[in-house]
Amino acid sequence: MHRATIPALFCLTTASPAAAQVSLAGVRDLAFGFLSLGVTTTVLPTDPIRSGQWTITAPVGQRVQIRLTLPNQLLGPSGASLPVSFRNGDAFIQGTWTGAVTNTFNPSATVNFNFTGGSQAIIRLGGQLTPAANQRTGSYTNTAVCTITVF
Amino acid sequence: MHRWAKVSTAVLAACVVAASDASAQSANINVTATVFQAIAVTGARALDFGNVFPGVNKTIGTSAATSGRFDATGQAGANLNMTFTLPTDLAFGVNNLPIGSWTGCADADNDPTSGCSVFTPSASASGAAFSAGGALFIFIGGTVSPAANQPAGTYTATATLTLAYF
DSSP states (O other), X not given: OTTTHHXXXXXXXXHHHHHHTOEEXXXXXXXXXXXXXXXXXXXXXXXXXXXXXEEEEOOTTOXXXXXXXXXXXXXXXXGOEEEEEOOTTSEEEEESSTTOOXXXXXXXXXXXXXXXXXXXXXXXXXXXXXXXXXXXXXXXXXXXXXXXXXX | OOHHHHHHHHXXXXXXXXXXXXXXXXXXXXXXXXXXXXXXXXXXXXXXXXSOOTTOOEEEOTTSTTSEEEEEEOSTTOEEEEEEEOOSEEEETTEEEEEEEEEEEEESSSOTTSXXXXXXXXXXXXXXXXXXXXEEEEEEEEEEOOOTTOOOSOOBOOOEEEEEEO
């Protein structure tokens, strides 16, 4: 029993500190707003109001992998659905420190990020919707998930 | 395998799993949209200044029988922005007749004499809302300022209204 505690202590002292200092929060919904029937609406990831946003905090020098799990449709009234698409370039990650470079990426792929000059970064998400001409009117919603893995 | 080795291996495996789980985390945001009825807007009545005379300004108010009118339908109760592309002059060949000012009002019914919300038509957005029945009537008026030597003729121009939900 005593011998078994040695690897357990090793685990706690090597894996937990890095993960414990990294946090992720969803801070803003991707809001397409009011759509007219048959009219395509695009939200760019640079949109300061309607784009979705997460914030990551991590120690300087930390490296993380980011993966977005995105819906292919929004769900609306009486079982109605509204297809949503995310194209290459519809997401970016950028550190909040001075001189940080915007890293635009395909939201369908994973991306790695290094906290080279600060401890906070934002992920922005845009997308595109086209309600059909006979789309049921009402409110539609779904969930986008951001998962980060700490190296 | 010795018992110690088995225990160590099991603990190490658990450790690896625990470390892997602890290093990943997720956060959600919502993706939202509200689908409205398409907006339909038509130019229902021309703004007609009628006969004007050199050197005499003429104003047509929004409640006048010859004010301009746009009829719109859309999502009941929804807010929208009105933006206008307006001429600065009416034209008759190479001759121009300046329009000095514009007036406007928006109403849920086709009666600009009561309950009509006043605004100034311009390229900047003005707010309005569709009625509970999904209707909106927009009336515009203005003032033309003929010069003292204004050539006689029929002067025309086009005013364009654009509506968008907000």
